[in-house]
Amino acid sequence: MRRARFRLVVDPIACDGAGVCAELFPEMLSLDPWGYPIIHGDEVPDGLLELARKATVNCPRLALTLIKIDK
């Protein structure tokens, strides 16, 4: 069985743009001029999954989530 693959998704309605996530996970997140996160890349590499998870649980608005990539 293959390992599950994940990507990051931000709910732009919930996100308040305070940018905690990009501080915690600059490997795949940067901030736009207004402080909202821009996601770089699609699949989160296995080695970075723990860091990505940490960023999602620390998002104060629960706006950042890891979702399973189908197939």
Add this chain to the structure above:
Amino acid sequence: MTVVTAPVGPTRLLDTSGTADVVGLDAHLARWGALPDLRPAALLDVVDQSGLRGHGGAWFPVGIKWRAVARSGRSKPVVVANGAEGEPGSGKDRFLLHHSPHLVLDGASVAARAVGANRVVVHVTPGSVSGIEQALADRTRQGLDTCAFEIVVAPDRFLAGQESAAVATINGKNPGIPTFIGIRTIRDQGVAGRPTLVQNVETLAHVALIARFGPQWFRSVGTDESAGTALVTVTGRWDAPRIVEVPLGSTLGNALGIDAEAARSIQGVLLGGYGGGWVPTSTAMSMPFTEEAARSHGSSIGAGVAILLPSGVCPIAECARVVRYMEGEGAGQCGPCVNGLDLLATSMEHLAYRPRSLHGGLAALPTLCGLVEGRGACRHPDGVARFVRTAIEVFADHANLHLSRGPCQTGQPFLAVPGRSSGGSR
């Protein structure tokens, strides 16, 4: 018994447009006959084989969508006949609902049967309500439909017809405001949490004819990828906007009778409306009228809109007004959309009226577009970005003149921008 014949040639939905202002139920049945009694599986096959795609602007294959809803299976699905066209350049849905309500309602009835729905919501703007009420009453009297039909009135705003916004309106929360779908889908969980099929009213009208005359008939007009015809709202060709039925894959030049000479007085063509994109006049008149072709030129035919911009108006000022309108029509929920569209609108206004204030020159605009694309809960910012990107490409010479010589004297505005009910400062 009346003999019902399939329309030959490219006039289908408008077949009855010369006969009456409103085609009532008797006239409708006299022209088209009753719907055939097909089983759900057969209906799904017929729609698949027809190659019909969604005419609301996404051009998604209808058969695939229906199957996804039909097999969702958690609870009975709901069908939404979506006629809440918010695009200022489009009038075809309202026209169709007014003129041929029974084609739309037939299509909704077929869709409900195919996906196993027991509830149909007709989602329309206020002007369509009384006509649909009448049509539904007539159908009830004749016992035509087996499932329950209701009408929900859409708010008058650009985003009202957007899928998640329509569902929000019907569910009685935040009318006309999109929601973030994430990994859920409306198909799985929409109206009242049920699997939901949201389908544009023109699409349903095509379904009404496909159910009667079959997929081969439907495919006898159009291309392999884009079968059938499309209703197109055309502005700038005649004194007033007109709805025309265009065989998909044919050219606008042909459909509108515009030759090279006539094309010279058109500065550019906006396909798809304010959420679509500009194409050079010669391209617009000679490319096959399909979503694929429009996309290959960076545009979209959207819900079937063509706006011909006449010479003698400043295209940059026209576009700036539209971008400001689109900014105001955003739902104000997503940071990148709220901030980005405002900055895009301001930058377009600079270019139009105070070109010296535009920091970074023309190149600043596509960069800004990149900052909003794909970053909203809905596709509103993507549409605005496409509008801006294509505007500064198609009107590049004019934009550069602004930068080198200053703005134009702007005269009468051409592109219609509906007034906002709230505020009036813009």
